[in-house]
Amino acid sequence: MYNIISYSSKRMIRILKVFIQNDTQYSINELSENLNISPKTLTKDLRELNKYFRNIDGLYLTYKNGNDKIDTNLSIENFIEIQSKILLDSLIIKFIFELLENPYRDINYYSDKLYTSKSSIYRMITEFNDYFKLYQVKISSDATLYYLDCFSEYNFRRFVTEFLLEVYGNNVFEVIDVESFEFITKRLMKMYRSNAAAISDYYIDYYTLFYSVSLKREKDGNQIEYSSYFTGHNVEFTDSELETLDQMKMLIDLNQLYAIESTIFISNYLLTSVVKREDLLIVKEFIDLIYQEFNLNTENEERNYLFNIFMDVYMGVKYYRIPYPFLNDRYVFFSNNIQKTHVIFFDRLKELLNYFEKTTSISLYKYEHFIVYTLVITNPEILNYIYSEPILIVSEVSKEHAGFILDYLKKELKIFSIFIDNTTIAETREVTDATILDFSLVVSDVVYDVEHNIVIDKYPFFEEHIEKIKNHLLS
Structure with missing residues (x-):
């Protein structure tokens, strides 16, 4: 927002x-x-x-x-509390709330209700539609009556849920009472356990609120179809649960309750409605790459959890182009601290994300901070990652010239420069046949009889030398 x-x-x-x-x-x-x-x-x-x-x-x-x-x-x-208050005081946020609560009114109604000009309302509609056009959400009009058009009932519920969580700073209790929250959460956990599936903690608030929004939408006559893609089984409602729903004034037809739950289940469980075998393989290979690169324990119990999280993000980007629900600021601050204190890990992860985008055409850029957070909390040992392969740069001219070559390499390699942090510079007379074997790569202006020796011409380097060094570092 x-x-x-x-x-x-x-x-x-x-x-x-x-x-x-x-x-x-x-x-x-x-x-x-x-x-x-x-x-x-x-x-x-x-x-x-x-x-x-x-x-x-x-x-x-x-x-x-x-x-x-x-x-x-x-x-x-x-910060999150104040940001929420700033959002709630914003005119366009008030307009969206009014549009949700009182749709199909004309411009005069919204203008009077918000004590603002009709031109301001028109401007907000344009700004909203420009921003949300990729999200399959827009403000439309039926003749002169305006409403929120989300193209599908599922998309409407998803938008409202994310909107509420964002403007209220992820404080779900601003929009749902404790009794309702506890009831719906227990119902969700019961459904997931019965279907032998897991739901991550950070999704619970979102889907509990989604369930609550769905109940209200169903009560208002906006129904969602039971998902034919739901491969699990329904969990019967007890008399006590139905009585609680009735007391909450949210009791609806039993079939529609199952429709809500089947929708939530397939939404969180690998988006079964659209997932393909190739998608599973792509995400699995990327997780394998992360575990391999950062020397993580492949038997780690968190591996399946990470796979499910990455799968959800990947599918959301590829098929829906809609960010998945999480309050990004928390992850941004966490990630920024990691970037300051663990530079090599952070930069190498960005390299892997860039590689993923190049090979799949799927950009996870918006999720960078969330991915850092998820990896660190599930595998804290990942912060110990150091690219430790030693590199030697030798100059026949002088040690200072070798240092000049190193600075030039860092400039030319740009994002690859993290791989040459563990570098020793020397002039030719300082290098012996014994010491040179301690290095995984030798960049020099003279030829050495070692396996990984890239011989460079005097400054300036040719592009082929830079490419050779890049290929070696990434091999």
Whole structure:
């Protein structure tokens, strides 16, 4: 939703992200330059942010003059809470809520309800449709009456679920009461256990809310068909469960309850409706590559969990082009910390993701932070990864010239430069027949009688030398 809110709301969220992502304290002038915002506008945004800060006990944001450091104790939890409030205060988010609650009204209705001009409503419709056109979601009109068109009932429920989770900062209890949450969660777990399938923790909130949204949609007469692709079996409702649904005023036809559950099951369980054998093999090979590259234990119990997570992401990108539900900011902050503290692991994983995109034409770029998070929490030993193959660069001219060659290589290799971090530089007279055998690759301007010796011409290098070095590092 970030991309469709107002510029002022975006600015405030950008400021908050600087506070939470950086250890550095900025002055107003420094932050103004960093964010390319005028000091006057920044001061205005800070005053607005302070209103949100004051509503959270113990949270503070202090600043004085332009060159005084801004001080705050903002945490990731506080950030998500404030971001949610900024989103909820945004006019376009209010408009979407109104459209969901009261569809098939004319522009005058929404204009009056939101105390804004008709031109503002038209502009928001255009911005919304531009952003969501790839998601098979748009605001349409029947004559002059507007409604949210998601092209299918499943897509509608999915959009509403993700919308609610995002604007409420993944706090599912803002939109569903504890009793309903516990009842639906138990029902979901019962269904998965009965079908000998697993559901990951991070999906539980999403599918519990999806179930709740589905119950309301069914009550309003918007039905979803029982999935013919559901290969498991239905779990009968007990009298007690049906009584609880009745007390929640959510009791619907039994067949429609099973339709909801079959939809949820196939959505989470490898998207059975569209999965092909080739998809399974592609994801399996990629998981194998990750385990091989980072020397992970192939008997790890988390391997199937990782496979299912990657499969869900892959299928969502390939067939639906809709991101799967998770609050990205948490993973971004986690991933950014990993990037700072474990550079080689992070860069090598990005290399593998780039390789995956080149070989499959499926980009997992949007999921980079989530993938880092998933890999680290399931295999924390992955952070010990170091590309340790030693490389020797030898110059007949001088050791300084060998260092110059190393700097040039790092520049030319670009993203491949992580592979030459464990490099020794030397001049010819320092190298002996014994010591040269300790290196997996020798880059030199003289010929050595060793297996992996790439002889380079004097500067500048030819493209073929760079390609030879790349091929060796990636072999």
